[in-house]
Amino acid sequence: MEASSVFLLISVSFVLSMIVVPIQIKKFREKGIVVTDYYKKDLRKVPTSGGFAVLFVFFLMFGLATVLGHFFPIRIEISDLDRTAMLVIGLFGLFGAIDDFVDVGRASKIFLPFFFSYPLAFVMDYDTVVLPLVGKLDLGMFFLFLIAPTYVMVVSNLVNMHSGFNGMAA
Template identity: 50%
Template sequence: DLRKIPTSGGISVLLALFILYSAVAILEALGYQQLFPPITLLDWKALIVICFFGFFGLLDDFTDVGRITKVFLPFTFSLPLAIELHPNVVFLPFIGLVDFGVLYWLAIVPVYVMVTSNLVNMHSGFNGMAVGLSAIVIGFLLAKSIISGRDTIFMLTCMLGVLLGFLWYNRYPSRIFEGNVGALSMGAAIGAGIVANGFLVSGFVMLIPHVANFLMYIYWRIMRKLHPQDERWRAEKFGKVREDGTLEVPNPLTLKWLLPYHLKMTEKQVVLTMYLLTLVFCILGFFIDF
């Protein structure tokens, strides 16, 4: 009975982050800085961004915040981090380095983090999928940040540890769901880790499966608008479980439904396939400098 499973478990993710930050800050004040990665200014600003998105997700879990609010308000959540990022240079494939000046922190960073947060929220729906995928991406961002001597190492380390702990209870069969509060927090952490370290291109590569899922959704929306009476484009949020444990999904119009629409697969098999797909693109992104 899904109604008996907590659906806003992402609150525990935020709480765990608060505890870790507070504990390490106290230990640093007592002179034990050498025991942990230092908490930098960008780590603190990233925490603020994560909390903004998380609290907004919590609000969205319990009330309808409205479509316009969902689009425009999260745009402002990344500004505390964005104003600390210098220089404002972005590497664009086939073009090279481009200095965007004030547009970098006024537009590029807020849009990047907001979009990433929503991509993570959209690419979910199966037990352990969003949390596991986020842990994979954050793990590679952490390794890339350490090797290249970049920032937000503390935030990424904390988030990775928290997500791995949460995944133990969120994996199939899930005993707790992350909800919007968790999904938006995870996405914000990924987005903050990417922009704070200048990994805009490699971060995009790591998130290609998430982007593909979003593009499939856009395609469905367009086709539904063009053919509102066509049953192929009707709105469907859930599939069914057959007697043999495999999934029966209504269409192949999200990435997680694509394979089980054509093949007999269990939910666990689909989730593991999504893990593998993201792992491949994270490996590719890991070797891209920007």
């Protein structure tokens, strides 16, 4: 993909997010979809489920990138790995949305996200890790079905936990 295409997609994504997120915040406040912010002294109410707006823009841009690639002379290649990553992101987003409205339980929050990452194992074409002072380490199926899904699960949970921490992601 050309650098100018990437810059354009990132810029449009940023602008759309800056438009959509405040609208969602306003609508959610009006409808009472708020939670108590326990990290503030005054325990104010803040809108919850902010991931909806971000996922909306994310999938909208993915769709636009696909469509625009067919009609304009910009080269946007979307690989099987890209599509699978979109599926995994969608699964995490859907699970997060369900969890916002229904308590899915601790065990589900720990184990299900691990399996959401499994589709990546079937499209990844590498299973080697390069470690400093050790060199290349071929981990084979262990990497594809244990290390990679664990990594995706941990990173997504860390982002999820810390983004809501004190409202910093909004």
